[in-house]
Amino acid sequence: MATAAGVGRVASGRAAGPAGVSGGPAEEAVAVVGVSCRLPGADGPEAFWAMLREGRSAVGEVPAERWGRTLDGRAARYGAFLERVDLFDAGLFGVSPREAPAMDPQQRLALELGWEALEDAGLAPDRLAGSATGVYLGTMNGDYALLADRRGAGAIGPHTLTGSQRAIMANRLSYTLGLRGPSLCVDTGQSSSLVAVHLAAESLRRGETELALAGGVQLNLVPETALVAEGFGGLSPDGRCFTFDARANGYVRGEGGALVVLKPLGRALADGDRVYAVIRGGAVNNDGATPGLTAPDRAAQREVVELAWRRAGVGVDGVQYVELHGTGTSLGDPVEAAALGAALTAGRAGDRPLPVGSAKTNVGHLEGAAGAVGLLKTVLSIHHRELVASLNHETPNPAIGLAGLGLRVQRRTGPWPEAGRPLLAGVSAFGMGGTNCHLVLSAAPQPAVEPAPAR
Numbered sequence: 157m158a159t160a161a162g163v164g165r166v167a168s169g170r171a172a173g174p175a176g177v178s179g180g181p182a183e184e185a186v187a188v189v190g191v192s193c194r195l196p197g198a199d200g201p202e203a204f205w206a207m208l209r210e211g212r213s214a215v216g217e218v219p220a221e222r223w224g225r226t227l228d229g230r231a232a233r234y235g236a237f238l239e240r241v242d243l244f245d246a247g248l249f250g251v252s253p254r255e256a257p258a259m260d261p262q263q264r265l266a267l268e269l270g271w272e273a274l275e276d277a278g279l280a281p282d283r284l285a286g287s288a289t290g291v292y293l294g295t296m297n298g299d300y301a302l303l304a305d306r307r308g309a310g311a312i313g314p315h316t317l318t319g320s321q322r323a324i325m326a327n328r329l330s331y332t333l334g335l336r337g338p339s340l341c342v343d344t345g346q347s348s349s350l351v352a353v354h355l356a357a358e359s360l361r362r363g364e365t366e367l368a369l370a371g372g373v374q375l376n377l378v379p380e381t382a383l384v385a386e387g388f389g390g391l392s393p394d395g396r397c398f399t400f401d402a403r404a405n406g407y408v409r410g411e412g413g414a415l416v417v418l419k420p421l422g423r424a425l426a427d428g429d430r431v432y433a434v435i436r437g438g439a440v441n442n443d444g445a446t447p448g449l450t451a452p453d454r455a456a457q458r459e460v461v462e463l464a465w466r467r468a469g470v471g472v473d474g475v476q477y478v479e480l481h482g483t484g485t486s487l488g489d490p491v492e493a494a495a496l497g498a499a500l501t502a503g504r505a506g507d508r509p510l511p512v513g514s515a516k517t518n519v520g521h522l523e524g525a526a527g528a529v530g531l532l533k534t535v536l537s538i539h540h541r542e543l544v545a546s547l548n549h550e551t552p553n554p555a556i557g558l559a560g561l562g563l564r565v566q567r568r569t570g571p572w573p574e575a576g577r578p579l580l581a582g583v584s585a586f587g588m589g590g591t592n593c594h595l596v597l598s599a600a601p602q603p604a605v606e607p608a609p610a611r
Contacts (some may be wrong), residue, residue: 165382183467184437187424187600188356188377188535190277190417192269195519195529196236196410199369200272205536207518208544209569215395215408216517223379232394236410236520241265241375249332258319260300262373262413263328266293269415270329270369277417277431279367285334290365294328294372295319295340296524302378329369331458341432343524345587346481347440350527354438354593356418366419371532372525373413382409390485397484397516400493400558400565402551407483414528416535421601425552431600433538437468443590450588452488457495460582460592461582465499468596470580472500475510476572477543477609478582479530482514483521484548490555492584500582509564511573513546527585527593538599541579544569550575 190203196214214236218227227233244264244592245255248271255265264409270291301320304311318324323341326595330339338359343353351373356370376382384393388430392398392406424431441460465472478500481492501510515521516532522529537543549565552558558565572579579599586592 177405180371180557183437183469184361187361187419187421188416188432188435189419189424189429190273190279191415191432191446191535192273192276193412193414193529193531193532194238194265194269195412195414197519198427199538201276201303201532204532205539205540208515208533208536209542211545211547211569212518214410214545225566230383230386231406232379232386233396235382235410236408237376238412241377249455255315256311257318258315260298260319261377262295262300262375263319263325263337265373265375266325267328267332267411269371269373269413270333273369273415273417279334280416284367288364288366289333289335289339290337290359290368291326291329291335291339292342292352292357292368292370293340294352294524294528295322295325296343296345296348296374296433297376297379297381298322299375299381300390302380326440331428336367344591345589346521346523346526347585347587347591348524348595349585350531350585350593350595351440351591353416353435353528353531354417354440354595357435357438360418360420364558368418369415370418371413371415371528372522374411374522374525375585376409376411376566378485385409386441392484396548397482397514397521398548399480399482399484399514399546399547400512400553400556401484402553404484404553406485407516407521410516412519412522412529413525414532416528416531425601433535434600436470436596436598437464438593438595439463439467440591440593442592446590450492452586453590454491454495454498454589457586457592458499461495461499461594463583464582464594464596470596470598473504474580475500475582476512476574476577476580477534477566478512478566479534480514480549481586482512482516482546483582486515486555488586489553492586493556493558493561493563497563501562504562506562509559509562511543511566512563514545517547527583530585531583531595534583534597538579538597539582541572542569543572564578580596
């Protein structure tokens with residue numbers, strides 16, 4: 157088991173890649189050594205994996221107790237929601253009974269998930285004080301601040317400012333655990349949490365941090381943000397994400413959060429950590445000037461995927477799965493598919509279509525936390541060496557042409573497609589303002605087998 161004393165910088169060079177993987181010069185690999193999540197219908201990673209394997213969806217109508225009023229006849233009436241987001245063990249985190257109600261529940265969720273992820277990594281959270289541990293959280297909305305505003309000036313108190321500031325979500329973790337590494341919230345729209353993980357990995361590679369907590373949280377506490385998404389035209393009137401399907405007509409919102417604990421791979425192996433998966437490399441870019449502020453750009457998405465794989469130092473011919481951004485929108489899906497086909501499957505043999513899928517079909521679009529959910533799904537798929545079905549796919553979107561792009565939606569749970577090859581996957585997240593992120597993941601290196609002693 158790793159301890160706080162075992163958290164340190166990698167003194168040696170880059171850890172070797174998985175056997176059989178070749179490419180250009182690689183970034184230093186980063187290990188995922190701990191995971192946590194709280195998602196609709198899944199109160200932890202094991203429950204989330206069971207949901208994925210069983211092909212279940214957590215989407216339904218908005219619970220009556222959540223918003224206090226119905227939205228009959230509107231797309232905003234659908235979503236995937238957590239239960240009892242009002243519950244919080246304030247004493248465990250040293251929060252006073254007066255301060256706890258003033259805290260955005262997203263802050264409280266981040267505290268809980270950070271604690272659980274560290275425990276999953278075999279680290280005692282209360283023993284990390286003073287360490288160069290970083291916290292990188294993706295977040296997008298501040299519904300609790302809207303609720304606080306409704307209560308008027310008379311409800312403002314000494315904890316209102318810190319309770320409603322989004323930056324404090326990361327700072328709470330650093331403060332509570334005494335962490336001295338970078339502590340920041342990332343808002344790049346719907347790509348926020350995957351960008352946060354990328355920034356955390358880069359910080360580890362630079363030696364700026366010794367350990368990192370990264371991911372994202374999202375809670376949908378008021379109807380206004382759902383109505384804004386509906387007014388924009390983003391929500392599916394059917395309350396489903398029909399990713400890459402002919403019925404694609406928007407997305408359904410979800411909530412919750414997912415965090416990972418990251419560590420340089422060399423140090424993780426030396427410490428004997430359980431390594432769920434390895435982040436080989438990643439990249440972030442922006443669409444730049446497009447026909448509209450929220451219009452995705454095929455060339456930019458292709459470039460971010462190509463750059464991530466180049467930085468990972470592995471050949472794209474070895475990719476076996478991509479977790480899509482995959483919102484199920486009529487504009488976004490064809491652009492994403494075309495970019496992936498150009499970046500990863502051009503020249504790929506026709507009998508080897510690349511499996512793709514989206515966790516949004518299970519738990520909805522978690523917006524600021526969506527990338528972390530897709531990352532966790534991929535990490536668990538690598539860890540369990542199994543691909544799970546992407547839901548709501550019956551007829552391929554005619555605007556995509558999956559076969560011609562060398563892609564296929566993963567519709568069944570089963571083994572990875574190419575037995576004997578190293579497990580390699582990509583994860584994508586795109587923000588509506590054009591900030592794109594792609595990470596490259598692999599399985600952990602297999603331990604060397606010692607030769608049997610001569611008799």
